[in-house]
Amino acid sequence: FDPGELTGELAQVPLRRAVGTKRKRRGGPGGRQAPPGMYQCECGGLHPLPGGAGPLAEEDGPDDEVSLSDVLEAVGLRLPAVRLPGEAELARMVRKVPAFMAAVRLGHWCGDGQELTPKEVLRPKLARQAVEEAELWRVDPDEWGDTEERTGRLAKVRSAADMEPLALPWDWALNCGFVEVENNRAYAGDELPDQDDDTALLAAWQEAVAGAAVELSLAFPALDELPSGLQPLRELTEEAPPLVFLMLITAYGLPDEEWLDVADFLTDGMEGLPEGPARRLVSALLIDQYHDTAGTLELFGAAEREGHEPPPADAVLALLLDGPDGGMRGTPSVGRFRLTALGRSGLRALLVAAGVPAPVIGSLAQADASALLAALPSYLSETDAAAEVAGWLAARPAADAAVQVVDACDGTEPADALRRLQAPRVLAAVLEADRTGRAKAVLRKAAVSKVTGCSHAAASMLRRIGEPVEGEEAWGLEWMLVDGALPFAGAGEQALRERLLAGPEEGRRPLDQLAEHADDLWRAGHPHADEVLGALAEAVKPVDKALAKRLRKAAFKAGSAT
Known part of the structure; x- marks a missing residue:
């Protein structure tokens, strides 16, 4: 991003x-x-x-609120599913x-x-x-x-x-x-x-401690005490990305026991800032901010540090007044950082409250199908994802599961399309577990229901198992091809191209399916067809100019048809 x-x-x-x-x-x-x-x-x-x-x-003011979930989604940042101890164990850690x-x-x-x-x-x-x-x-x-x-x-x-x-x-x-x-x-x-109420104690810890650390990591250090002649430096700091906040997000998704190299992370985050006084100032401010944030988390059991050296209290002022060779000699080591399980739970609670999806592995058995489908892309391990699906399916009859999954495929926005992409893996498990044939009957009925998204997902699954149903939507396969690219159309040409080229070494890639049906994709009537086909045309241009031309023509026809 x-x-x-x-x-x-x-x-x-x-x-x-x-x-x-x-x-x-x-x-x-x-x-x-x-x-x-x-x-x-x-x-x-x-x-x-x-x-x-x-x-x-x-x-703070209530005007023009933007959810953090929307912000992270806009830059393609998705939190991975993580493992967390239960409430009783977390409360024991707080104590x-x-x-x-x-x-x-x-x-x-x-x-x-x-x-x-x-x-x-x-x-x-x-x-x-x-x-x-x-x-x-x-x-x-x-x-x-x-x-x-x-x-x-x-x-x-x-x-x-x-x-x-x-x-x-x-x-x-x-x-x-x-x-x-x-x-x-x-x-x-x-x-x-x-003190004896696990829920109340954990909630109080999360609000008091994790909230303070996250807030501190989002607010770049102010230069309120600078001499008046240096006030323009505020403009520089206001443009600096919230790297310490992003560091917490990165540490959140690390495997257990793995450390984050803080110096490497901050250096990568300042890649666009050329060497010089401005970069040294921002670096000093970031190090101060990191130590304040990490120190607060460490003091309250939310994080661990290793190999760090506290910066001099006047490091930033020394840089400003004495120059890069005065005052602060060298850069203090920031060492390594990681969140504890308690810290990860606290950060997750705040992010979830802000509307950011943050699934916990093994926690979705009682969730609705929409939550399950939305969470599955966050699983880094296929084994964990399969176990989550199995646990969810074990909590309900197969026919009921089929109904819930199909209902969760409704809608025409990118988030809806992302859920539909996960539906086949869940429906495959549903059909395998079904001994009565009722789940397959649910799919047949849904495939001819004319409910946008639901009918397409059901018909697509029946085609996958070689049992297409009569009366399904015309151009349903083409509709699903467009729909499958919708969640990634805004991710940039490179990301979209990599997705199209991904696939088995011997087998059909998404790009191959796209080439086979390119001339008819506009006929499906997908509400985002012109937008998606235009993005696909730009993404495939470096690898197949002829296909890009066909897709641009299809995008034009889709736009004219609406």
Whole structure:
């Protein structure tokens, strides 16, 4: 896909705030100030707050919404089907994430109310009590795990603002809605999940953590603190593709245990940017953005990193003010990155909520036929796809399955055509499992039904098994040939040509079928015939100019006939 095209489309997508998130009242145990959307943890660094509360969230608007599903489809980006643990196992993983669970425990500790000072800070005695009773020290057990040493250190702290074990859980609990402050008291918030409820706990983790990371990866680092003379650089950064977001999408589809080389990915993504100061600046910004995103995911059990070196805090400013040879010496290693099963589940939940198809292997037994047919192209393994079909078929009688598959073939748009392309593999399994002959009777009836798409798919299947039915649509084979190319007509000449040339070494390729019926394809009356035939003509021109000419003539006739 074209990163420039994707960037332009993503600029219209209102994903600055994760789906379902709310703005919470933010603060710290001592009222410390941090930049909007950030918190300061024990390491002294700033990290993005969860829950989609980044600084750009205020600018969201409902106008001109474009679904992320449409954007990814427009650039031909399809998420592969993945394996995920069940809900109980994912919830068990969440319970092993120290920082998140500390925030949850703190919310339950606040319960019906804990007294705060006029500055909305826990009193020192209560703060020490929270660290012990809510076990907040578990966020950093190496530093705070020794009971006697911890008691002595906390006894010397005179303000909750300086109580390190409390800082991170308090910030996250407030921002996630696990704690709410009212009238100088801290209460359990409305968003606080039951620790024993797997569904509620997993949903809270996904909203708070995965939402923050995805939002951060979509918002390219702003240059708000630049001197006024360097403000035009914003135009450069606004044109940069969201490579860190695309990195998450790429990592999502990797096989289990496989790593993504971050440097190679970012370098490939900047291929169109020539060497020079602009490229070095964008690279430095991307590295900062990657470390923030990956660090957030890693902190909350969603990702793993290996071989990375944190960049200097002032790396970007050093590049701008001191030049490429000043300040930042060399490029810090970004190492390798991968999502954990928990991280993959969190990213999937957000993408599905945004309308992006993201099938899970082994999860479609109870789905309708439309969902099954739409998901099958995402399966990278033919074995997994066959097992999914078998599991789906086992959950219903063969005749009912035949009816559902035929009904799912209705429609004339590219997505409908893509489902029809998958229908033969499912119908073949249906016919093989049918011992009564009722499934075949369903196909015979549907083949003469005159329902666009349904009748064509049923008649096509009967022709495949050598039992064509009388009374089927005239030019049905030609209609299906045009329909089969429809989902790929907008993918570009090269992609369409590769599909036409694919096939068995000894056997008929799609290109051969196309050549045999080219002169009659327009007669089928497919609603997208002129568009598809025109695209086919351009795709085959480099390999068969005579066929391209025939297809252009057919496209003209199709356009004239409508």
